[in-house]
Amino acid sequence: MATRTATEPSTRLVVDVWADVLCPWCYIGEHRLEAAIAQSPHADRIDVSVRTFEINPHASSAVVPTLEFLTAKHGVSAAQGRAMEQRMAGLAAAEGLPFAIDRPAGNTGDMLRLIHLGAEHGRAWEYLRAMQAEVFRGDYRAFGHATLIRLGEELGIPSGEIRDVLGSDRYAAAVRADHAEALELGARGVPFTVLGKRLGIPGAVSTGEYAAAIEQAWEQVNG
Amino acid sequence: MADAATTTDPPLYLITAEAEGYCDPETGACALPGGTDQGEADQVAPATPTTDR
Incomplete structure (x- = not known):
């Protein structure tokens, strides 16, 4: 898999993936997509482009336990919330x-603004995955x-540039633009994956289904 | 299997039948696959908290 670079459209396939860092289905779906790309005979000619999709732009800046949110937001008991999470954990496992x-x-x-910075260094996908790794292993310092x-x-992105982004609203417009584009394309949630600007996959699917979509899109774009 | 969806040229086709789950920006929740041994309906898991900054 390659990160997005200058490409020859006739011999490559661009896969745009809209995602948010906290979204468990994004976390799982991206992993499955990576596996599908690795299986593809075209793997070295597939460029993945991360597109940000802020699920809840009005979320508090406070870092809280996920279960606390679940019980408050959906009115379920702590036991029910934990049971839901355990099901999701089983899928991840x-x-x-x-x-x-x-x-x-x-x-x-x-985080999403920094992913746009990462894209300028060709490391957006890796930055997203690294952030998710911190969150989903339960490290409360992940947002710091x-x-x-x-x-x-660690990905080669200069710390000075990261600090500049964190100290400004740089890339905020890019985050909003990505979000708007996803909605325009028909996304109603994330992950939302578009292959070769031809095939869209709302939500997470199996590795096999991602693989089949990759081959279908490859044929459409390069066949 | 696919629904025409957008204004791209050529049109984007959305593959919808196999989607296993997604996170919903309207509710901030993430749909879980429905059904358990106890016959539960679809459930949701959290995406992000919704309190204002």
């Missing part, structure tokens, strides 16, 4: 993914600037 039920939730605006800077630096 089947993919070999860490999934802490007692994980943090918060506003993802800064120190963590976001460290993750970016």
Whole structure:
């Protein structure tokens, strides 16, 4: 899999993935998509482009336990909320993914803006996945600037640029534009995946279904 | 299997039948696959908290 670079449309396939960091279905779906791309005979000619989709732009900047949100938002008991999360954790475990039920939730605006910075360095996908790894393993420092800077630096993104983004509203317009484009394309949630600007996949599907869609899109674009 | 959906040229086709789950920006919730041994209906899991900054 390649990150988005200058491409020759006749010999490559661009896969646009709209996602938010906290979205468990994005976390699982991206993993399945990665597996599907790895299986593809065209893997080295597939470019994945992360598109941000802020599920809840008005979320509090406070970092709270995910279960706390679940019980408050949906009026379920703590036991019911934990049972729901355990089902989701089971799905993640089947993919070999860490999934802490007692994980943090918060506003993802800064994270999504940094993903746009990551895109300028060709590391948007890796930055998104690194942020999700911190969140879903239950690290409450995942939203902290120190963590976001460290993750970016590990990917070769200059810390000064990360600090500049965190200290400004840089890329906020890009986050809004990505969101608007997804809605225009028919997205009603995330993940939302568009292959070759021809095929759209709302929600997460199985690895096999991602693989089939990749081959179908490849034929349409390059066949 | 697919529904025409957008204004792209050529039109974008949305593959919808197999979607297993997604996170909904309207509710901030994430749909879980429905049905358990106890016959539960579709459930939701949290995406992000919704309190204002």
